[in-house]
Amino acid sequence: MKIEENRTYSQVKIGDTAQVTRLCTVDDLYAFASASGDHNPLHLAAYDGDGDGRPEAVAPALWPAGLVAAVIGNILPGAGTQTRRADLSFHAPVLAGEELxxxxxxxxxxxxxxxxxxxxxxxxxDEALILSGTVQVTPPTQHLTFDSVEVPGLIVQRHQHFDALLEMAQPLDAMPTAVVAPEEPNSLGGALLARANSIITPILVGDPAKITAAAAELGADLAGVEIVAAQSHDVATHIAVDLVVEGKARMLMKGHLHTDVLLRAALRREKGLRTGRRLSHVFVMDVPGMSRPIMVTDAAVNIAPDLETKADIVQNAIHLAHSIGIDMPKVGVLSAVETINPHMPSSVDAALLSKMAERGQITGGIVDGPLAMDNAVDLNAARTKGITSEVAGVADILVVPNIEAGNMVAKQLTYISHAEAAGVVVGAAAPIILTSRADDDASRLASCAVAALHALANKDKIHG
Known part of the structure; x- marks a missing residue:
């Protein structure tokens, strides 16, 4: 604990000086906007003030003024000081990323x-002058030496990684997508939202009466949207897969039906979407406060994968990471420990997957394990445990031992850490978008964006 000391009137001398240095970040400006109520888009990278086509986050004038307040309140004269008057002039703007x-x-x-x-x-x-002026203060009346007050850190709950994914998908042509059984408002609404954002061109496959009723409940207009009639979910899945095989659709999207029904059709032996690898599910998660998206696999398809299946799960996730712009993803294979324990099969599998990557049986990423959750994602935890690894503390992909662990990790990140999650099934010849009724608009859009980017990166798997 740091010891602080203030100064009374008698202890202060003319000429005494103090200073603080601070990096201005975009998150600082979001926190300032939340605390002050000033939501001017100029300060939140949402307004192109100089017309150069690149919105900058320009700090409010009172943000650098707050640095002056920090010097006064913390150092000179310090704790107990009250500000009476401030006469400040502002000379130059402050942009996020600048240090003052x-x-x-x-x-x-x-x-x-x-x-x-x-x-x-x-x-x-460049030593540019940002602010100058004078401040009149009443110094503390009592000299105090005390432990510094520890202010809790703030995590700004915004999802910058999903914003970046949507920006990557924006220039793409809308991806033709067979949406299977969008027969209630949530599933239909997700498809229509992605259409409105020019990410997909939906082909709705299902019961026309139910689809029309769902649209009416949403108040949505289906003009211009193709509907292919199918009177059962089983029939709808096979029609949707046919659309992909025939080149009329590039992706599948799950509507209001069981996942296993859709996957059975995708894996049919005649004119299916098999590629020789096992299908697996990947959550791409935007966790507030994390410097990178975190991918969790497999939390929805493979219940208790063996080593061979886990190798496919890892390779599928690496390929998806490439599609969303991670050139050399770092893969942490999770267990309860970071050492190999013969009585803990997940630790043995993790070590074998790591060795398989070293020998070229898994390519395109750096694989290490076993790693516990803490030392996979937190660099300080990895250093504390003395783990030397290119992956420990900075993993992009978390490979879980089984579906229960994956479900728990993903839902803890979502409901405790306030992450948004995009869900896609990969390993087939076309991405399969999986959304749930609990997903919000951001998750639905991000799922479609991730799938569209992956479909573009793998466009030759069915159609040469």
Whole structure:
């Protein structure tokens, strides 16, 4: 615990100085907007103020002024100080990503017991003057030495990684997608939302009466949307797979039906979507506070995968990572421990998968395991345990031992860490979008964007 000390009027001398340095981040500006209520899009990278086509996040003027307040409240004169008057001029804008230093100096000890302080904020690098002026303060009346107050860190609950995925998918032509049994509002709404955002062109396969009723409940217009009639879910899945095989659709999207019904049709031996690898499910998760998206696999398809299946699961996830712009994904194979325990099969499988990657049986990524959850995603945890690895602490992909573990990891990230999750089945000749009734709009759009990017990256698997 750091020891802090303030200064009373008698302890302050003219000419005393203090300073703090702080990096301005986009998350700082979101936190400021939340606390102040100032939601000016100029400050949130949502407004192109200079017309160059690139929206910048410009800090509110009171953000650098807050750095001056930090020097005054924490150092000079320190705890117990009250600000009476501030006369500040702002000379240059501050952009997210810039580092600033705030300087405070005592220029006058007033007869009324107050102090006049000069204040300056400069940008590190070119020393540009950002702010200057004076501040009148009443110093603390008691000299105190105390443990510094530990302010809890803030995690800004925004989903920048999904924003980036949607931006990657935006220039693409809308991907023709066979949507199977979108016969209730949630499943139909997700497809129509992705259509409105030009990510997919849906072909609705199912009971026309139920689809029309779902649209009416949503207040949605189906004009221009193709509907292919199918009177049962089993028939609908086979029609949808036929559309992909014939080149009329590039992706499948699950509607209001059981996943296994859809997958059975996708895996049919005659004119199915088999590729020689096992199908597996991947959650691409945008976890607030994480510097990268986290992929979790397999949490929905393979119940208790053996080593051969896990190798396919790893390879499928690596290929999906490539599709969304991760050139050399780091794969952490999870167990309860980071050492091999013959009585814990998941630790043995993890070690074997790591060795398979070393020998070229798994390609395109860096695979390491066994790793426990903490030292897979947290660099400090990995260092504390003395783990030397290119993956430990910075894993992009988390490979779980079985479906129960994957389900728990994904739902904990979603409901405790407030992550958004995009769900896609990979390993088939076309991506299969899996959404659930609990998904919100961001998850549905991101699922379609991830699948579209993967379909584009693998366009030659069916159609040469």
């Amino acid at each position: 230093t705030a300087f405070v100096s005592v220029v006058e000890k007033r007869e009324d017991g107050d102090l006049t302080l000069s204040a300056e904020v400069r940008r590190i690098g």
